[in-house]
Amino acid sequence: MKEYILEVKDLEGEVLELKTFAYNIMQVIDSMVAFNHIEAIKTITRVDDGYTWKLGKSITPLREMRESINDETLIQNLFKNED
Numbered sequence: 001m002k003e004y005i006l007e008v009k010d011l012e013g014e015v016l017e018l019k020t021f022a023y024n025i026m027q028v029i030d031s032m033v034a035f036n037h038i039e040a041i042k043t044i045t046r047v048d049d050g051y052t053w054k055l056g057k058s059i060t061p062l063r064e065m066r067e068s069i070n071d072e073t074l075i076q077n078l079f080k081n082e083d
Contacts, residue, residue, distance in 0.1 A: 003047040004028050009040040023080060025053065030075065033062045 001021045006028070008016050022028045025044065032038050041059060045052045069075055 005045045005047060006032065007042040008032060008038050009042060010037050011039050013039075015042065027080075029059070029062070030066070033059050033066050036063075 001023055004020050004022060004025075006018045006020065008018055010016060020028055020031055022031065025046075028044055029041065032041055039058060039060070041055045041057070043052055043054050043056075066075070
């Protein structure tokens with residue numbers, strides 16, 4: 001697993017810095033989608049090489065799509081490969 005630092009915006013508009021561990025960027029995004037109090041992901045930085053993704057968009061559409069999938073195992077299997 002790799003370490004990632006995220007800058008996110010919560011539903012109240014507060015910008016927060018979070019740390020998470022995941023196998024790939026897809027797992028990082030999915031973990032934020034699962035947190036209902038996160039509204040947007042501004043940046044994601046992979047700690048080991050400093051690579052940064054700049055997103056800055058609402059994750060509400062992703063959350064709505066994820067909620068329509070009733071098979072949690074399917075979701076986890078999609079994201080388990082390392083990047």
